[in-house]
Amino acid sequence: MRDSLKTWSSASARPRVVQLWTNKDHSGLELVYKALACVPNRTRLGPCANLKYLDLGENSMTDLTEASLQMLTQLITLNLESNKLSRVPVAVRNLTTLKYLWLDYNNIKELQCLDFANLSSLTELTVHDNAIAKLNSCVFKTLRNLRILDIGKNRLLQLDDSFDGTLHKLEGLDASRNKIGWIHKDIFRNMTSLTFLNLESVGATSIEGGAFEELSNLKVFYLSSNFIQGDTFAGLPHLRELTLTIHCPTMLQHSISESWFRLPSLQFLQVNVVGEVCFGVAEDVFKGLDSLRTLKLKNFMISTPHQNTFLYTPHLELLQIEKSLMFDPTPELFHPLQKLKTLRLLQMEIKSLNFLSKSNLTKLEKLFILYNDLKIINETDFAPLLSLKYIALTGNPFMCECSNAGFIEWATRNRQTLVDAAFEYTCASPASEEGHLLMDFNVQSCWEFTGFLCFISSSALVLLTLLSSFIFHFLRWQLVYGFYLLQAFLYDTKKRRQGCPHIYDAFVSYNVHDEEWVYGELLPELEEVQGWRLCLHHRDFQPGKPIIENITDAIYSSRKTLCVISRRYLQSEWCSREIQMASFRLFDEKKDVLILLFLEEISSRHLSPFYRMRKLVKSRTYLSWTRPGAIKACSGRRSAECGNEPEDNHNPLTANT
Secondary structure, rough: OOOHHHHHHHHHOOOOOOEEEOOOEEEEEEEOOOOOOOOOOOOOHHHHHOOOEOOOOOOOOOOOOOOOOOOOOOEEEEEEEOOOOOOOOOHOOOOOOOOEEEEEOOOOOOOHHHOOOOOOOOOEEEEEOOOOOOOHHHHHOOOOOOOOEEEEOOOOOOOOOOOOOOOOOOOEEOOOOOOOOOEEOOOOOOOOOEEEEEEOOOOEEEOOOOOOOOOOOEEEEEEEEOOOOOOOOOOOOOOOOOEEEEEEOOOEEEEOOOOOOOOOOEEEEEEEEOOOOOOOOOOOOOOOOOOOOOOEEEEEOOOOOOHHHHHHHHOOOOOEEEEOOOOOOOHHHOOOOOOOOOOEEEHHHHHEEEEEEEOOOOOOOEEEEEEOOOOOOHHHOOOOOOOEEEOOOOOOOOOOOOOHHHHHHHHHHHOOOOEOOHHHEEEEEOOOHHOOOOHOOOHHHHHHHHHHHHHHHHHHHHHHHHHHHHHHHHHHHHHHHHHHHHHHHHHHHHHHOOOOOOOOEEEEEOHHHHHHHHHOOOOOHHHHOOOOOEEHHHHHHHOOOOOOHHHHHHOOEEEEEEEOOHHHHHOOOOOOHHHHHHHHHHHHHOOOOOEEEEOOOOOOOOOOOHHHHHHHHHHHOOOOOOOOOOHHHHHHHHHHHOOHHOOOOOOOOOOOO
């Protein structure tokens, strides 16, 4: 990460000129892209004795003569990048004023102990992208003021004893893109000034526990490893940025828990997993990162994490999750992120944005859902995102159909949120629209179709309302009767299957307002005089049993059903059910099981709701209490039929009295 070191270093702003230039504070000479094979001799550089900046980069030099730079007694910066040097030129020795020496992109294979002799003022040394395979501890012994060292992209296999505790003032070290396989505990001994460290190796690096515990001032850290222990990051109280690359072999299985990150000052965390994920992520993996502002995860999770995963990062402002293919976002996962401003979900096969509508991301300003599996987008999912200003949805297989009509309209008309590259989104389906631009889809046809559907729906609703009104006004009693008839049929089928015996001679169905007449006139005559065994609801119904079952059991457990009919009787719901079920039994069994006893004269007009009863009254005879001798007739009727029920096949209604 040489660019990171450049950004971090205040000395990275290197003066660049195309010719000799001077002023009262500084003077420099740039000879780049000149295909120089050697530096001009001392005679020709004589007028440049006060030169402070010399750029010889991008040439073809293989070496410098020892005396070629002797006259440059005030030289501060020397750039020898991108040449063909196989060693550090002897000419740089004894340049006591030199502060910046850049030897990047050459072919240097080894650093000798005297290569930097007498460079006591050197503060920045870069040998990036060479062929150095080993570092001897003697190389840096004289560089007491060195603050920046870039040895990245070489062939180093280890750093053992490379520094030997001599670089006390070193602030930035880049050893990335080597093949360092082991970091032991004493490598960074006495390097307490180090604030930038890059150890991103080409392969996996094993790290001894507590290897970084002396780097108490470290603020920016790049690390790659195949195993992270609980104390790997111990002793880093001021670390603000951590980029971690995990090389995950399939045979290694361990869990990431809170013991990984005990970094109270960390504000930036990026975790990249190389290969298949070989560990589980605990619910409290980010516990202790209260100061975290930016979190980037790549191939870090194999499934949706626990909804409390981000509970410990309440100040998070940027969240990026990439290549977690089985990650299914839920609204609850984002509830703790009240300060989140940027959300990036990349290459995760997300199929819907429904989770946004209840995620409570009121501060979210930028949303990136790139290269996922979004086919249909509901624009209402963005409504709760009150601060949303920017959306990027590139790389999704959109469908050109009416389901996306709302989003198309919203993307082109809303003034608060910019949909990035919206007019470049293409359709993946249906086949007839494949390759066409999403924003070119004709949404007008969708509104016309929707209008037709609304017309059909409203028309159907009006017709249904009219039909319901007609049925309620003219046929409601027939429907009620049919309902009761169905219930009676079901109970009749059940009782016949059970073969219930007749317990009573008659079940008396009456209204409570006629109870005085039943007890004063009917009961004494039939039970006391004639010896009938009657079933009365207040006396013989089983407590706790549903009323409808008690009525059915009473009807089917009695030889007859005696209905004491009055105007109040006809107004009673339960009396209505009793007579409906009894009439069903009458017509189902073809027996004289129903006796109608009218206590008062009731015209046919009042019987019209009970059209079945009205039909019976018109075609059959019945008992009328208003005519003398009704009870006697009923008593004689019972005496004539007692004990002869199997032959009881005569007229279903009694003779008129």
